[in-house]
Amino acid sequence: MKHFRYALASISYHKYVTLFTLCFFSTFAFVLMSLTNLCRIETKFLRQLAKIPNSTAQIGYHRQMLTYYQNYSLWLILFFSISFSLFWLWYLFYKKNELKVLHLTGFSKVGIVKQCFYEIVTPAVIACGAVLLAVLLFQNTYNYLLLQARLCLAHSIQIPEASFSILNDSTANFTDMVPSKSVVTIKKLDLFTLDEHTLTLASSFKDWLISSGLLLLLTLALLLVITCCYLALQKKKWSLCYEITKS
Amino acid sequence: MKLQKANRLSSAPQLAFGCQPHKVHSIHLEPQEYSLFSQRYCSDDYIVLSLETRLLPYLSLQENLFLNSSIKKKAKKQLLLTWLPIFHWSTTILTKEVSALSTYERLKCQLLQFVFSEKETMLVTDIFSKLTVPQKQELLPLFQQITRRAQKQLILLTNDRQIADNPYIDVKLSLNKTEKD
Numbered sequence: 024m025k026h027f028r029y030a031l032a033s034i035s036y037h038k039y040v041t042l043f044t045l046c047f048f049s050t051f052a053f054v055l056m057s058l059t060n061l062c063r064i065e066t067k068f069l070r071q072l073a074k075i076p077n078s079t080a081q082i083g084y085h086r087q088m089l090t091y092y093q094n095y096s097l098w099l100i101l102f103f104s105i106s107f108s109l110f111w112l113w114y115l116f117y118k119k120n121e122l123k124v125l126h127l128t129g130f131s132k133v134g135i136v137k138q139c140f141y142e143i144v145t146p147a148v149i150a151c152g153a154v155l156l157a158v159l160l161f162q163n164t165y166n167y168l169l170l171q172a173r174l175c176l177a178h179s180i181q182i183p184e185a186s187f188s189i190l191n192d193s194t195a196n197f198t199d200m201v202p203s204k205s206v207v208t209i210k211k212l213d214l215f216t217l218d219e220h221t222l223t224l225a226s227s228f229k230d231w232l233i234s235s236g237l238l239l240l241l242t243l244a245l246l247l248v249i250t251c252c253y254l255a256l257q258k259k260k261w262s263l264c265y266e267i268t269k270s
Numbered sequence: 271m272k273l274q275k276a277n278r279l280s281s282a283p284q285l286a287f288g289c290q291p292h293k294v295h296s297i298h299l300e301p302q303e304y305s306l307f308s309q310r311y312c313s314d315d316y317i318v319l320s321l322e323t324r325l326l327p328y329l330s331l332q333e334n335l336f337l338n339s340s341i342k343k344k345a346k347k348q349l350l351l352t353w354l355p356i357f358h359w360s361t362t363i364l365t366k367e368v369s370a371l372s373t374y375e376r377l378k379c380q381l382l383q384f385v386f387s388e389k390e391t392m393l394v395t396d397i398f399s400k401l402t403v404p405q406k407q408e409l410l411p412l413f414q415q416i417t418r419r420a421q422k423q424l425i426l427l428t429n430d431r432q433i434a435d436n437p438y439i440d441v442k443l444s445l446n447k448t449e450k451d
C-alpha cells in the first residue's frame with residue numbers, strides 16, 4: 024500500500040511522463056482492439072459464407088483479409104514490445120536519482136520493482152479503461168470507423184474483391200433471406216449481417232479484454248526483466264564503497 | 271528474538287572498528303586510504319551522509335523524513351516535535367517544497383532521516399570542505415546531540431586534521447589502530 028501511495032505521488036508529480044504513458048497505451052490498446060475486432064468480423068463472415076453454396080472465391084478473399092489482420096496484429100505487438108522497452112529504459116535513466124534514493128534508504132529490490140510497476144501500470148490501466156469507455160459510448164462511430172478502415176485496408180492491399188461477381192450469381196439466395204425488401208445491394212447486405220451479429224457490446228468488450236490484457240501482460244514481463252537487469256547493473260554504483268571512494 | 275538481536279549487535283561493524291556506543295568518532299584518513307577503508311568495512315549496516323540528495327521530489331518533506339520507516343502516525347508527530355527544535359527548525363519547514371531546500375538543509379534532512387531510521391551507525395564523509403564556518407559550528411554539536419539522544423553512532427571520515435581533532439569528537443580512531451585490533 025505504501026508503494027502504491029508513493030507511486031501515485033510520483034505519477035502526479037511527473038505529469039508529462041504520465042501524459043505520454045496515457046497516450047502510448049491508449050493508442051496501442053485502441054489499434055490492437057480494432058484489429059482483433061476486424062479479425063472477428065472476418066471469421067464471422069467466413070462462418071456465414073460456409074453455409075452459402077458456390078462461395079469458394081469469396082471465402083478465399085475473406086481468408087486473405089484475415090491473414091492480413093493477423094499479420095498486422097503480430098507486427099503491432101512486436102512494435103509495442105520494442106517501443107515499450109525503449110521507453111522503459113529511458114524512464115529508468117530519467118528516474119535514476121529517485122531509484123537511487125529508494126535503494127539507499129533501504130528499500131528492497133522487490134519493493135523498488137513493485138513501485139516501478141505501480142508507476143507504469145496505473146496509467147496503463149486508466150488508458151485501457153478510457154479506450155473501452157470511449158468505444159462503448161461512441162459505439163456507432165466506432166463501428167463506422169472500423170468498416171471504413173476495413174474498406175481502406177482492402178483497397179490498399181489491392182486484393183481483387185471477389186464478393187461482387189460471385190455474390191451476383193447467388194443474389195437469389197440472399198433476397199430470399201430478406202423478404203421485406205425486393206432489392207438488396209451486396210454492400211448493404213454485408214452491413215446488415217454485421218450489425219446483427221458481430222459488433223455487439225459483448226464482443227467489443229471481449230476484444231478489449233483480449234487486447235488490453237495482452238498489452239498489460241507484455242508490459243509486466245518486459246518491466247520485470249529490464250528493471251531487474253538495471254538494478255543488478257547499478258548495484259555496484261549505488262553501494263557504500265562507491266560513495267566513500269568517490270569522496 | 272533477543273538472541274538474534276544480540277548476535278546482530280556483536281557482528282555489527284562498529285565493534286570491529288573499536289567504536290564505542292553512542293559516541294561521535296573521527297577517523298583521519300589520507301586521500302588514498304579511503305578506498306582501503308571502504309574495501310575493508312563496506313556493509314549495508316551503515317548510512318552514509320553525503321552531499322547528494324536523499325529526498326524524493328514527489329513526496330512531502332514529512333513523508334520524506336519517514337521514508338521506509340514503520341513508525342505510526344501519532345508517534346511521528348511526537349518525534350518531529352521533539353527533534354525539530356534540536357535541529358534549530360520550526361514546524362514551518364515541513365510546509366516547504368523539497369526542491370526549494372538548500373544543500374545544507376538537505377544535509378540536515380538526511381540526519382533527521384537517520385535519527386528516525388532503524389540503522390545505528392552513520393558514516394560521514396568529507397562534506398565539511400563544502401560548508402561555511404557557521405554551518406560547521408552548527409553541525410558538529412548536532413552530531414553529539416544525535417548520538418546522545420537517539421543512541422546512535424557517528425563516524426567521521428576526514429582528511430582534515432582540524433575536523434578530526436575537534437572538541438566535539440568523543441573518540442579519535444585511526445585506520446592503523448583498527449588494523450591492530
